[in-house]
Amino acid sequence: MAGPEPPSVAPLSLAESATDTASKAHEQEINPWDVQAATDEQGNTLAFDYAAISAKWNTSLINSTLLERFERVTGRKPHRWLRRGLFFSHRDLDRILDIYERGETFLLYTGRGPSSGSMHIGHAIPFEFTKYMQDVFDVPLVIMLTDDEKFLFKEKLTQPEVYQFARDNAKDIISIGFDVKKTFIYIDSEFFTSGYNRHFSLNATEFEKLITNNQVRGAFGFDGSTNVGSNAFAAKQCVAAFASSYPFIFGEQCTSYHRSKKLAAMACLIPCAIDQDPYFRLVRENCSRMDQPSPKPALIHSKFLTSLQGAGGKMSASNPNSAIYLSDTEKQIKNKINKHAFSGGQETLELHRELGGNPDIDVAFQYLSYFEDDDDKLATFAEQYRKGVMLTGDMKKECVGMMTAYVQGFQAARVKVTEEILEEFMRPRKLEWRGNPNPTKK
Ligand code: TYM
Incomplete structure (x- = not known):
């Protein structure tokens, strides 16, 4: 269990240490309006902690x-x-x-x-x-x-x-x-x-x-x-x-x-x-x-x-290539992933085969880890990628397939949502639910 919550007057920023003006490092900032990952001294974006x-x-x-x-x-x-x-x-x-x-x-x-x-x-x-x-x-x-x-x-x-x-x-x-x-x-x-x-x-x-x-x-x-x-x-x-x-x-x-x-x-x-x-x-x-x-x-x-730009990156409406939108076409999804998804693979095919890739920072793999339900399949992807058997292109292809299927499934449901259906969801009314069918009353 966690201890008592800090009072909400505690500053939100994790950047409490003294700022080093010579360094480009800053700590992560998370609040409802601004989510920024930390950067290291060279200004590289780090993953959220x-x-x-x-x-x-x-x-x-x-x-x-x-x-x-x-x-x-x-x-x-x-x-x-x-x-x-x-x-x-x-x-x-x-x-x-x-x-x-x-x-x-x-x-x-x-x-x-x-x-x-x-x-x-x-x-x-x-x-x-x-x-x-x-x-x-x-x-x-x-x-x-x-x-x-x-x-x-x-x-x-x-x-x-x-x-x-x-x-x-x-x-x-x-x-x-x-x-x-x-x-x-x-x-x-x-x-x-x-x-x-x-x-x-x-x-x-x-x-x-x-x-x-x-x-x-x-x-x-x-x-x-x-x-x-x-x-x-x-x-x-x-x-x-x-x-x-x-x-x-x-x-x-x-x-x-x-x-x-x-x-x-x-x-x-x-x-x-x-x-x-x-x-x-x-x-x-x-x-x-x-x-x-x-x-x-x-x-x-x-x-x-x-x-799509990788760990610590922010999906932003001002950069359409930062995110896959639920309104994107198949072609847009493919382009975004192939051109913009940060890869955890090596720079050349030879190096990748020799050293293997890093699925932990690979955006295509990260997206698969959200949307692929099969734990074994996901584990195999990670293992094959680390071994250099699976290439960046292979991982991206899997990701394009998965994200296209998800977005198209979403869009097929979206066209069926009429104004009448929307109004029914928004109508103040008594709701109906069942709750726990087998409660253990104490
Ligand atoms: P908003 O529109 O910024 O975000 C809606 C919900 O999406 C979550 N979210 C994400 N989750 C995973 N990955 C991301 N990249 C990502 N970006 C956003 C947000 O945490 C949020 O759950 N003020 C709120 C609206 C609101 C609300 C609430 C949200 C009103 N009541 C109760 C959650 C719970 C807002 O602007 O959310």
Whole structure:
């Protein structure tokens, strides 16, 4: 178990050591708006140090004992991303297993900040994983699309643009296969102006009163010149983790002033990449101070799927060759991987045959390790690559095949998502779920 969480006023940057002006080295920076890997003294980008960020933020690393218990309690084989350590860290996942074992319901919650019309494959990771968790636990799920956040934080984006991105991204998310009966998707600007947000809004206002400017500045690195909306936004992403914000999902009244005590007491599990953790540290620190206290939301954190340029690289909308987009054509995927995916192979064929390659830094292999489900096949690729039997071209070919199949499968589902289907996912309504069919009530 991890120790107590550091207060959210602890600076986010891992760059706490004195800056050496002669050196180009800087330490990694991970926060919800800026994810940068460390560089060495020559300015070379290094891989993210996930153990360091977990230690810094006092999260618990996912270990084999927890995974064994996960399998025992749910009767399901852990997802390949759990088996391979790609979802590597958590807060209170063991408590969620206790709750599931007792046959109690918890809320599953995740989200997306719609900053572009199409999501890239990195963004698909938490949603694919959330879909798996929805299948495993059979619980209600809320997906928050923060068009307000993106408008506030991205200078160049207008409100109509972010709203349209949110609708397009919602269709992307639906294409991943969520069950409409158990899933409520909402766009902030729409939900907050509907008649269903009264309890969300009361929770947000109460939370805004509990946290100070200093706490928000400390958690997110804001200063006096940060716009007021950005300071206030944090409360919204935080209270979205309270089941009491969505009484209609549970068939409860949402017009009365009083929020449901029972719902306030419901646990929540949030799958996301580690960059979103600062928001949820803030809610974990303050949820017990609410008038109707809520338990600390549990989290399960993933690593970042690397950009095509390799370890520590960032997928960025401003560089289309940094990422594979869910809207890319077969030709674009092939070109991007063949031309831009960093290779862990040797410079010449002779050297590669002699010395072998390094799959650990090979982007094609990294992508395969996310999308190839067959553990043995993946292990064989790694072994053959290290031995120099498998070449960079071979690995890239496997990767092109795998990514094309994934993106085409996604696109085939995406064309079927009509406006009507989108509206149904976004309609505030009572959800239906089963929960644990074999609880061991204690
Ligand atoms: P956003 O849009 O930046 O990211 C959406 C989700 O994708 C994760 N992510 C990645 N995961 C793996 N590899 C990558 N390369 C990669 N890039 C991004 C993010 O961690 C996130 O889980 N403020 C949020 C929206 C939000 C939210 C939430 C996210 C609202 N409520 C609850 C997670 C959970 C945002 O802008 O996400």
